Amino acid sequence: MKGLREKQAQLHKESIVTLQVRKGEGEFMLVSLIDTDTQDQKLQEILEEAQKPVFYHDDMLGTFELVKGLDLFETTIQWSNQECLLYFNLEEDEKVNDSLRTARQLMEEQTTWNSSIKSFAANQLIELAKDWQAQDDSAEKQEELTLDQFMSRISLESLHAYPDGEFEVYCHDGDLFWGHVIIVTGNINGTFQVAHIAG
Structure with missing residues (x-):
């Protein structure tokens, strides 16, 4: 060894x-x-x-650069007046186009999606956030966390678009979970699968 x-x-x-x-x-x-x-x-x-950069251009979403070690295309977008990373996988053209359809729909309706994603995360994780708040010995006694407060504290960091309308969102936790990331998975048909913390 x-x-x-x-x-x-x-x-x-x-x-x-x-x-x-x-x-x-x-x-x-x-x-x-x-x-x-x-x-x-x-x-x-x-x-x-092999070292030359590889780009993919989409008229609506802009120019993506291939992150070769991860086989992901990446670009920076504006989401709710903040910069956010948008990814899709390097795959055959048909699946790339399907992933981009997912991303375009999220972008076109981002105000609605931003609210839905945050609301789902808040409803799934607020009790856990309250538990973490109660365990924080360094903080002064605070009022009980509300859904609105939870939603206002989190913000999107990155969005990964997949074929078949699937997406995965990484959110900054606003220190609700002491810096852990919040991950939300869903589909543009309006269903969400899970919200959990990681990192």
Whole structure:
């Protein structure tokens, strides 16, 4: 294990290396690390091409950039007068178009969706938030949290659009849960699946 960590420390992201390997059944076993700075023109051209940014443009939503390590397209949008990240997965064109339909509908009706998402989160999580409030020894005694107060404290950080109208929203918790993120999943048909905290 120690030897593996030493080898990993010698490798650099997006570099060309020479390895000695032994072929196994459906896998390769590293025998030795020969060179961490191999010079090869053809491989260098392939590496440079792979490093170029990839964009996807949508007339309504703007230009997305591919986050290669996650296979997600990302852009910044305005949601309820605040910046918010919008994502969709790198998939075949048909599913991309379906995800973008989901995103467009959310954007076109964002005032309604913003209220619905926050209301669902508040109704699902207010009792948990009250429990957390009661356990906060550092805070002065506060009035009991209301649904309206809960909704006014949370704000959208990112929105992930999926095919078939599915979406997932990450919200800043407004310190209701001491900095944990609130995740809400739903569908543009008006149904919500779950609201929970994470992180």
